[in-house]
Amino acid sequence: MTKILIIDDEGGHRLMVRAVMTDAGYDVDEAESGEDGLALIDNALPPDVVLLDIHLPGMDGMETLRAIRKRNDALPVVMLTAYGSVGSAVEAMKHGAFDYLTKPTDNDELLAVVNKAREYGRLLAENRSLRQQLSDRAGPPRLIGDSPSMREVRELINQVGPTEASVLILGESGTGKELVAEGLHAVSLRSNNPLIKVNCAALPAELLESELFGYVKGAFTGAVRDKPGRFQLAHEGTLFLDEIGEMPVALQAKLLRAIQERVVEPLGSVRPVETDVRILAATNRNLYHEIQAGRFREDLYFRLNVLEISIPPLRDRLDDLPLLVGFLLEKLGNKNRKAVRGVTPAFLDALSHYHWPGNVRELENVLERALILSRSDSIGPESLPPHIHAANTVPHSSLPASSFPSAIEEESGEASLDEAERQAILAALKRTGGHRERTATALGISRRTLQYKLKKFGLAKRRTGE
Known part of the structure; x- marks a missing residue:
């Protein structure tokens, strides 16, 4: 049902508008101040059209309009004004209002304008949704990398995404678990419906419960109106539970029931609400x-982990560094209005010798710092923070961004580095009797990365003790 929000301090006018809108089949919310109207927009399902009086106590109509535009620039707002303030209403339209009506409003004119505003909002939302779908169909967003492990992650997303199975996404902080969730939703049959995200580590248990399941008016002090939970907001879409490992055990039982029975009980309510959501969860x-x-x-755990996608840490896919550096520097250059032509091979070499405990998120921070501090259009290791700064500062010719993938290969010491790595793997294999799991553990890398290195150095056919 289409929802109308009336923000007007005149109770009689609100009553009249409510009667007209209700008779026409609309659902109506009311607020007598700009602050109360914004609270309704923030704490409930957003309205489809707002009727906003230009003269309000406290926060006036223009200020309220600007606040609404910041929250949702697609929400149609119709200004209400007295005859003597038409100029103000026209000015409001220049700042994003859809139309204006003079008070007292004519019922037929009111319905006609609201119908037009509702249709405009629907078409705008549909247009944005179509553009988003076209963008999403191009593939999982921003999953940069061509290493075997990242190709496997993308293949899993495309294979698993169109199903209804719950997926558990595993990976260290900063590896891109949220991006995988976005990719799964983008290629799913639910992509036209919302992807709702909840960070289970960001809220205390009491607030997390109300965020997930919602509450009804009077459920607790301060609950002045009903609030739908994230399950309800994600209806027919996808619910992403980030940092699920941080959720308190008591709340886990309620979550399990909601997943199994496909119903939620808002706090303070005795009436279960049916929900249809696909669950994605992530944890480090x-x-x-x-x-x-x-x-x-x-x-x-078994409800969440029907299928599992593990994201490799950055240290296990250092071959992806040139691609990541190129992508991130272009993004950060646009953000900071500073363009660079490329990076030096020494810069990439310094990055490749670092452990990256913060993964891609840390890499992005390091690159932003280097971009800002760099005094030339080609970034060198002198722009890196002390804990990453390479000891070898032999000058190299700078590389354009288009040649990032070959940057490390042009380092003069590449062959010796490869040989040292090969010898380290051979020594570890000898110590573990050729057992690949123990070899990977001894080297501090994943088994998948070890398999890739064995193929790279021609050691894949070596007999193991497994």
């Missing part, structure tokens, strides 16, 4: 250890 924790420690429910 080892949930097996959390289960053994009694901090995570085993039954919830």
